[in-house]
Amino acid sequence: MRVRVLGSAAGGGAPQWNCACAVCASATSDRTQDTVAVSGDGIAWYLINAGPDIRTQILRTPELRAGPGLRQTPLRGVLLTTAELDHTLGLLCLREAVRLSVYATPAVGAALAAAFPLRPMLAQYTDLEWLELPAELELDGGLRVRRLTVGSKRPRYAGTARLPADSGQEWVSALRLTDARSGSSFVHATCLPAWTDAFDAFVDGADEVLLDGTFATGDEFPGARRMGHLPMTESRPHLARHPHTRFRFGHLNNTNPSTGDDIVADGQEILHG
Numbered sequence: 096m097r098v099r100v101l102g103s104a105a106g107g108g109a110p111q112w113n114c115a116c117a118v119c120a121s122a123t124s125d126r127t128q129d130t131v132a133v134s135g136d137g138i139a140w141y142l143i144n145a146g147p148d149i150r151t152q153i154l155r156t157p158e159l160r161a162g163p164g165l166r167q168t169p170l171r172g173v174l175l176t177t178a179e180l181d182h183t184l185g186l187l188c189l190r191e192a193v194r195l196s197v198y199a200t201p202a203v204g205a206a207l208a209a210a211f212p213l214r215p216m217l218a219q220y221t222d223l224e225w226l227e228l229p230a231e232l233e234l235d236g237g238l239r240v241r242r243l244t245v246g247s248k249r250p251r252y253a254g255t256a257r258l259p260a261d262s263g264q265e266w267v268s269a270l271r272l273t274d275a276r277s278g279s280s281f282v283h284a285t286c287l288p289a290w291t292d293a294f295d296a297f298v299d300g301a302d303e304v305l306l307d308g309t310f311a312t313g314d315e316f317p318g319a320r321r322m323g324h325l326p327m328t329e330s331r332p333h334l335a336r337h338p339h340t341r342f343r344f345g346h347l348n349n350t351n352p353s354t355g356d357d358i359v360a361d362g363q364e365i366l367h368g
């Protein structure tokens with residue numbers, strides 16, 4: 096399995112275009128918005144989320160460039176872990192696709208049909224295949240996916256929207272991908288509101304985990320903004336229970352000044368094996 100971080104920032108990127116804070120002013124790298132590429136065989140690739148920087152991210156990644164056929168692309172689909180704008184605006188930037196397969200929970204699908212009607216819009220541009228992201232799923236290239244609901248926070252744009260009653264509350268997911276051949280496993284959890292027992296069991300035995308690095312500490316941002324993102328100071332104490340798993344942090348907000356080996360960068364391959 097191969098896992099490459101295409102974008103390592105939270106919504107707005109880092110630096111953020113309208114921010115002159117110390118972190119943004121002193122940034123030495125450009126973090127684009129949270130998107131990860133995964134493949135079981137190095138041929139069929141999937142995106143976990145599609146941020147608004149997706150075009151640049153794809154062009155910067157040799158494995159994702161088009162070819163050899165005229166309209167051939169290694170991208171087989173997109174798995175959405177939330178309906179947030181920083182995870183979904185990139186779908187509109189993929190509208191040139193001949194065909195686009197998107198996996199989403201019913202809640203995420205409903206938000207993108209009704210509150211922000213990206214789905215019907217996109218269907219006018221490409222052959223859109225909208226699929227449910229179930230508890231278990233098999234992807235091309237030998238990847239198995241398990242999904243865990245980790246949060247029920249709606250995106251702000253869908254805060255009061257009326258959605259079909261049967262669309263449920265599966266708003267925020269963590270994904271565990273396993274390569275059927277090598278047995279290696281990767282957990283994606285860049286939006287993690289709390290470290291529950293269910294999440295602890297979900298990461299148990301994984302080789303690599305990409306965690307929520309939105310906030311370094313709990314006092315970085317006042318009140319509501321912080322909701323839905325466990326600060327790094329509160330997730331770090333849990334890591335000692337999993338000594339054989341490598342944990343790193345992505346989805347950094349522009350307020351997060353963290354540096355170090357466990358902070359991912361754009362373009363970084365975090366698993367190959």
Ligand code: MLT
Nearest residue numbers: 105106107179180181323
């Ligand atoms: C989040 O991760 O909480 C959202 O993407 C915030 C946002 O709207 O940018």
Ligand code: MN
Nearest residue numbers: 105106179181
């Ligand atoms: Mn986000």
Ligand code: ZN
Nearest residue numbers: 114116119349
């Ligand atoms: Zn800033």
